[in-house]
Amino acid sequence: MVQINKDACKGCGICIAMCPVKILVFSDELNSRGVHFPKITQEEKCTKCENCMIYCPDFAVVVKKDEK
Amino acid sequence: MVQINKDACKGCGICIAMCPVKILVFSDELNSRGVHFPKITQEEKCTKCENCMIYCPDFAVVVKKDEK
């Protein structure tokens, strides 16, 4: 499961860029910081590679493997 | 000509050691610093290599080449 803590996100886009299967996109919503945070589109394609988590500078993404 | 400024000498013995033809020896005299300074023994053997001058840390030795 890929969880995004939208209010921690600063909208840098790194997770989106680092996702090998390109399933993350910016949502249209703004968070409390006034930035667009990412959302996951086709979670079933997720490889659980954890890139989105590992590269997020603001610890805003969590990939839970056990729930695969 | 090899000239020694005896009062400048601190008696380290470097000139004596560095003379390739070993013609420098300590004199028995003490200088005003209370050390034995070198003297030249067989000046005719001198090669004018200038070692004694170049290595003297106290600028106490002068080798004059022109007067060879």
Add this chain to the structure above:
Amino acid sequence: MKKVEIRLTGVGGQGVVLSSVILGRAASVYDKINAVQTETYGSDMRGGDVCTEVIIAEERIIYPIINNPDILVALSQKAYDDNFNDLKAEGIIITDSDLVNVSSLKKGIIYYHGSFNKIAIEELKKKAVANMAMLGFFQEKTKIVSLDALEKAIADLVPSKTLDLNLKALQIGVNIGK
């Protein structure tokens, strides 16, 4: 002109500091009166709250900071919430209508607002010039600095290739202030 103390507040990226510098410059260099501009930083490294102050007066300005502003420009809710209590009785509040929810105004306070961001985006396709619209509005409402001086100060301080756009935004602000 009496001394006027103006506090401009908002968040990083809204051009609040630049606005205050423009105001000060307009007054002191072009309107030939006096101005002092100061700014304080928030605790966060980047972004976060911005608070900047301009005092404008005909007389020499001695005391350089503001304890109780005559005018508060607030461009974010937090900026408004944190600052409206400091306002002098009979002070003026200027906000961006879409960003700030103004409630429970004390009696005597004059309240102006405009949709600076919205207009900037809608009419000029450039959110970044919302602050110019605010300045134009401010000028029209307060007349503390002359429009001419404002225009000259803007010309000094914005990149020349964006000057026209900025002046346009300024004019829009003036218009909605009318």
Add this chain to the structure above:
Amino acid sequence: MKKVEIRLTGVGGQGVVLSSVILGRAASVYDKINAVQTETYGSDMRGGDVCTEVIIAEERIIYPIINNPDILVALSQKAYDDNFNDLKAEGIIITDSDLVNVSSLKKGIIYYHGSFNKIAIEELKKKAVANMAMLGFFQEKTKIVSLDALEKAIADLVPSKTLDLNLKALQIGVNIGK
């Protein structure tokens, strides 16, 4: 015992500082009276003049340096020349006979001398212990510190393998002082 101010002077390498430390230690640690020892450096990086002072007294010593010594030990001509004028009237001068030429002594000054270096070389084949001979001589002549205390202080301060030699030199000094 009255306070005695002793200045020891010479050139680097003669063990002048060590002598003064031994004197001070003998007095304060073993004779259980008071002593202060100080030293000043010459301007040259290495070698050059050495001047060291010891004050010995039964009472507590407050003022720690010497303006006018009671006793001057001078082990080089320059040391003598530079210092003999400071000596108190009725002071004592001790020199190495072979190194210092003492002339025009003021009236009242007591003058002792011994061939400390010569004796050290001749009798002990070790120039380095000339200072011990001087100390023995000094002890015998002045009795400011006890011989026993001196011996103990020397034992504390010289390498143990050279102790016998040093004590021998000390005794020789005592003898020539008799």
Add this chain to the structure above:
Amino acid sequence: MKNKKNIERKTDFIQGNIACAEGAIAAGCNFFAGYPITPASEIAHYMSRKMFEVEGTFIQTEDELAAIANIVGASWGGNKSMTATSGPGISLMLENIGLAVVTETPCVIVNVQRGGPSTGSPSVAFQGDMLQPKFGSHGEYQIIALAPSSPQEMFDFTVEAFNKAEKYRIPVFILADSLIGHMRERVDFPLDDEIILEERKKLKNYQGIHQKIFLDENVAPMPIFGEGLKANITGSTHKEDGFRNVSDPKIMDTAIKRLSNKILKHKEDIIAVEEKYLEDAEVAIFSYGLVYRAVLETVNIARNQGLKVGSFRPITIWPFPQEQVEELSKKVKTIIVCENNLGQIYPFVKAAANGNAKIIFLPPKILGALYKQEEILNKIKEVIS
């Protein structure tokens, strides 16, 4: 400001830090070395462009130790040199500030003070480093320090700092703070012919190995490097000719006293104070730098209320205006000392007053925040009633 010719008066609305840099340039500064630090960095930013425009040099050094060393070296190379930093940087420079003093090297050192000690609060305005330039480097010495209160004074005092540095061969400090450094106000630039510049007295010809290049109470001529003057310069104790003597207290005594007198003998030329409404005042308020503006505002208010209060403001902090304060203490009943710290200059005021007047220290209610007018006014009323 680029390529300014100054034939007509220029006016600008600029930060104190920029005004300081402009003042340096107007004074002929052609060497700037520094290491960035809040709240002084703008001076370096500006100089990194301007120095090259005036055929000068800008270098960002590896640290502040190097910055002070660089400006001293450059000064001996004939440049008018400067560095700007905040408290932490000054702390690091202190050893070589001492060297600048004993080698009698003209240079200007700007401290845009921050809150603290240590890293502290970099953008909070504070007057915490007032004694530091005078007593921070080991040993006994004099320096000159000026405390501006506005961007205009950042300009003017920096010009003055260079002049005094050159005239007396000494490091001169500007003690500003982060609020002045970052505050924008109008600065009126003088016309070229309005700026009077002091040029350093230079040694013209080599005068033998014992030439007198130091320790003149009326300032010895400086042998600039590269002109065949065989300068003999050391940070060790030395004589008039520069030769070292590190063991004789008499030489040291002469060196320290001469260096000290070089400044103290010329106090009258060096010290500037500003007095307001003191003629009939019962109470004087002593303040400097930014605090002075709060004080002056309050004094105006108090005068309007009929209170007999005046303002005494040292422009020169070091040498301390001892005699002027003493005079003052004889005229008024009370001196209230206002400083944005816990009373750094206060003991010096008290010492100078010597019991003549009552000396009260009034700290700001919140260190780092400018006094509110009431804080001072209440104290005045309390004292007068």
Add this chain to the structure above:
Amino acid sequence: MKNKKNIERKTDFIQGNIACAEGAIAAGCNFFAGYPITPASEIAHYMSRKMFEVEGTFIQTEDELAAIANIVGASWGGNKSMTATSGPGISLMLENIGLAVVTETPCVIVNVQRGGPSTGSPSVAFQGDMLQPKFGSHGEYQIIALAPSSPQEMFDFTVEAFNKAEKYRIPVFILADSLIGHMRERVDFPLDDEIILEERKKLKNYQGIHQKIFLDENVAPMPIFGEGLKANITGSTHKEDGFRNVSDPKIMDTAIKRLSNKILKHKEDIIAVEEKYLEDAEVAIFSYGLVYRAVLETVNIARNQGLKVGSFRPITIWPFPQEQVEELSKKVKTIIVCENNLGQIYPFVKAAANGNAKIIFLPPKILGALYKQEEILNKIKEVIS
């Protein structure tokens, strides 16, 4: 001294510097970091052997900046730490002395003062760095400083320095000079049970992220590293829990005032002065450190001559014994201040006296040379007649 057990009293005839090192060891010092410098090097030499004998650490650092950083780091690691240097070294340490103050780190810093400013005259005795520890680092802060006058006091005061450092979590300075450092005199070592050691108040258990580990005017407990206490330490302005806040003047105000009060509130416990013959004195002589010995000798002479003169000696230089001097000024007509400098503490005496007595500064005839008895005696006579 090797393996001393101290069951019978030991006595030794040693240099002040060695006595200082011995005092440190007696106080439990187990970390020494330093960089050699005349006239303090003997302390490092001695410690380089002794530290390892007491299971401690000696490190010769790359410079003095590292030395102060090392001892602060080691102190947080639970060691009792110390450095020793001379003026130039202190100048280099100042930035991080400020850090030690704001992080409330116990440590002892010895300055064996030399002549100068700058490199100066390394083995000339001088009291030129008296204000430096208090005002040399930027910002507003308190430290403790003690001025010994003999090898015995080098021992005793160093023990005391560690005690006060630990008790108040603060850097404590020993301000000696080259003559005391190199002078040999008898030192009587206390028996083990005669040495009273203060141990630092340590935090025992982790108490959550907002645990109070700073800014207590009665000294907060120190969370030693490595004990699971999750210490949160910064040289930036912080709150009681160590969390940084670098923009709010209120937080800074609290931090500075609390740190200051931590010392000032406990002045009575901290400050020691020594008074001699003051009961009926008309004239008091104020002096400290080595100069005190010249003064005391002279006062004895003067008393023998029937002159009503006494001696006032601050043992604690910082915090300055303000109240004690004020008291004194009410008792005597004149205070003569003797210092081996150009009057560094003098203004503080004058400020404290506040006009109650006449305060005269009497510099030594030759800076760096100890006052001759006549110099002082003549002044006493001049004042009394």
Add this chain to the structure above:
Amino acid sequence: MKNTVGHPLKKYFRGEINYTTCSGCGNGIISQSILRAIDEIAIIFDQIAFVSGIGCSGWIPSPSFNTDVLHVTHGRSIAFATGLKLAAPQMKVIVCAGDGDTGAIGGNHFIHAARRNIDLTVVCVNNGIFGMTGGQVAPTTPYNSVTTTTPYGSIERPFDLSNLAIAAGATFVARWTTYHARSLKNSIKKAIEHKGFSFIEVISQCPVQYGKVIGMRNDPVSMLMHYKECAVNINKAKNMSADELKDKIIVGELVEKKNIPELTDEIKRLRREASRK
């Protein structure tokens, strides 16, 4: 800012995870790499002390990491860490430092710690700029870069910090970029376990200050991609010419020496010797 999603590294934080870095800053990636390394070694966090200086990088551990953290003056972190490590040799001491911190003002402590082979792990955030103070040139900024203090382009050549560490005597040296977050974590693990001075240079994006310099302002993604393109592993680089290596970033574990005595061990030896005497 409540972090509602339970991040696996949350347990290492002093309260909420809330970095005040700019959007896209590399510091957060490095922070994660450090914490994941620690997590994988499974060392007790309380046995690790962090030391950092002034600079954005200094705020990686301070106050965030919930263990002993010492946040000191600019440039001195290694010197403070040295004292701490000597006093508490049982602790793992990790220094988080900036390139200015390490290479500008702190250069001397850096090379001396390397020479001493003291068991510290220095993670150096090399973002090529003074981030915190507003984008001034650093000793790592490439030649000819326009920064706030080099308006005409920088005229000094940058240090190769890893090379300098090696020349000074460091016994474990690795360089990675934030793009190599996993390799970085692995090298940090090795570095923590290495007995001796280890230096990890991380080329990291500062999208705000350095981004401006290279025309990638606020574009962390492009910066990461740039790292990906320029990186050459040391093993491959060995067989490449200087020309081929131009503008490349050599990454990998550059040095690992195991037989050089470590300082705190040496001190223990001296204590034994001293007690024998």
Add this chain to the structure above:
Amino acid sequence: MKNTVGHPLKKYFRGEINYTTCSGCGNGIISQSILRAIDEIAIIFDQIAFVSGIGCSGWIPSPSFNTDVLHVTHGRSIAFATGLKLAAPQMKVIVCAGDGDTGAIGGNHFIHAARRNIDLTVVCVNNGIFGMTGGQVAPTTPYNSVTTTTPYGSIERPFDLSNLAIAAGATFVARWTTYHARSLKNSIKKAIEHKGFSFIEVISQCPVQYGKVIGMRNDPVSMLMHYKECAVNINKAKNMSADELKDKIIVGELVEKKNIPELTDEIKRLRREASRK
């Protein structure tokens, strides 16, 4: 002390030649090598400035050399020299520094000057010890040496100063010993003429303080002979194994790079650019 014999280098002295160094100290030999290099280049002495710090080596030029001499604080000579050179680029600036001066307290200025490639010539007297202050360990003292501050033997490994210079970016680096007085002089000549940062490391005898360490107290002759035996020229050393090189001193010109811009030249370029704008 009148020097009655007319020494050919006497003309370079401020008054009589009178070094207060210990008997047999290498400093005098180095002084001669510097002056003979200058004499052979035939440059006007007044066009050379010397900068030195505190340490015995600092007294080589100060006050002896009869030209502009700036004698500064311990460790900072290179930093002062940098400012001087920038202000007076027409001068040749030579720094005489000790190994402690350069490698201990002054390490940061040293590596940064090398990095900047500023046209200074640094002659570093590496006597392996703090001479002036009484024989304390230096960052160049060999491992396990007994000095006044390492009574149980030193536990830190020494810097190779020349290597450090190279890693930092120096463009001319040579190492010789005082035994190689002639080669030393030749390298100093090259260094003075080299446009850029040049570093000359001279392994030099301190018969008093370092002599004590190696059991050759007051025996400068043995120390010189020791240098003779241990020295291996870099050309030969290239083909020797690490084992063979153990305890050897590699001498020779280690690096000479000609195409790297020098700092004062770069500044002149910037001034031109600025005036064009």
